[in-house]
Amino acid sequence: MLQFVLIGINYKKTDAATRGLFSIDEQKNISLISEAKLKGIDGIFVLSTCNRTEIYATTENTALLLKLFSSHTNVEISILNKYCYIKYGDEAIQHLFEVGAGLDSQILGDYEIVGQLKKSFQLAKKYYTTNSFLERLFNTVLQSTKCIKQETKLSSGTISVSFAVVQSILHQLNDVKNKNILLIGTGKIGHITCKNIIDYIQPYNFAIMNRSNSKANELATELNINSIPFDCLTTAVNKADIIIVSTQASNYLITQSMIDIRKERYFYDLSIPNNIDPRINILKNQYLKNVDDLSKINDETLANRRKEVPKAIKIIEVHKTEFKQWLQLRKYAPLLHSLKKNLIELKEVGDKIVHEEEVKKTIKKIATEIREKRQPTCFYMQTVHEFISRN
Incomplete structure (x- = not known):
């Protein structure tokens, strides 16, 4: 089963010299994501900065990701396993949000990470290694980061x-x-x-x-x-x-x-x-x-930034919840598309014409109920019955 996976190394477990072994420049990045695509991974991007090298992917094959990480950095898998962390699903999603916000940076609130993230993701898009899941997640992370920048002082002061x-x-x-x-x-x-x-x-x-x-x-x-x-x-x-x-x-x-x-x-x-x-x-x-x-660095600016962390985490939770709602609704996309198609194809219900606008309202109502109550089966049957009764 496909799942969201993160494999990375960062400053928390490695010094600068060790991180240098795992550094991935643009050419290595292109080579890695291109090989991943050829081997069946349809969603992947790589972030490599002075503080971290991380691979984000949607895959069921974590072993392949480790092998790609190892081969494209010329570091043995045994050494990679010694220093790397692997996160799945919600934990990996939370990590990406925190990285984007600067909460996981060596210098708290470092806003330069946003530009580095954008560059990494744009490279993946250029080589067609992103998918709808990664696109939606990445855009939601950027929205969250923008709100944190505007509504908190996490990145205030000059410290980088x-x-x-x-x-x-x-x-x-x-x-x-x-x-x-x-x-x-x-x-x-x-x-x-x-x-x-x-x-x-x-x-x-x-x-x-x-x-x-x-x-x-x-x-x-x-x-x-x-x-x-x-x-x-x-x-x-x-x-x-x-x-x-x-x-x-x-x-x-x-x-x-x-x-x-x-x-x-x-x-x-x-x-x-x-x-x-x-x-x-x-x-x-x-x-x-x-x-x-x-x-x-431990100065007044950094102390002030630490006070802003709880606000940033609350903003992340709001955006992460929105992403999860989208993810939940995404499961029922085939059902909704099929239902909409079938309702539109009903040229007549009794002796009345079915209007497409009415179909859209019905589908929207079902989608909202699925997203908010997560009990779709009985509800969509009931809503379709109401639709036919009205018409």
Whole structure:
């Protein structure tokens, strides 16, 4: 029997390095969902961020999902089983609602997850691996998230990994304005981090770098800062006092062998998998923090967000109930379609013409009763009898 299944790993059981093993980039994502479709799974999408990698699917074959997860991350199933969680049905639905709301994020209320969810689902739609169940569920989750954003302060205040790196810099270093800052990576998180550095630090010496030099030049022009060609990476890193990396490379961009240890440097790796070799931390005068380190924020903003959690959960319950009502009614869709067709085909009842509008009202009444009372059989027979009697 088909059921809604979630298999995932997240920050609660794994560190950044381990999560990097299970990271699924766009190409791997396409490959995984395409293979799943070929093997009979008609509804599947994959969410992979710095905090989690999760596969959502409608299937009766959980073993196949585990195999796909394992093969497309090149991690043995025994290791996957050690770290992953599997949720079914209502538990999986609740989890998706909480993920969308930012309740399950490493930084509570992180609203960036909404954009990441949308991107993941749009990719699945592009490759035709969604179905009516996933479409309805996903849209209901988005509606819930929108209400939470509008009606609570769960995402209020400035608190995210891209802001946490700025807080960490200001906390760790003195005279930050005069430090040489290098940001590598101009994707969404890199872009936000770049703006936060300009707004909160206002450094005199700030440069950005990207594998695509044109993208770096474009952002540099927009923000009136410097850009450095990517082939000058080693020189730029050794010149900088603060290096922030927000890229999606499959291997380390910055390694031990590149570093001149005569100068003190602070590294911040916002990438999953890690794009800075963690062993840099053991070098003299070199200090490294990754996303897990930066997410350990406990300030007034976070305390205020925690107070909003009960409100968010109530909003989720409202939308989840609506989804369950739709799901309940969906079971009787074939019956309702058949009934409507048969009633319309009755050209005459006695000596009166059957009007289609009357048929629609009858079907709507039956559907409402099914949804609210969940006792369809006797009721729809009674309603049809009333329909014929009226006509």
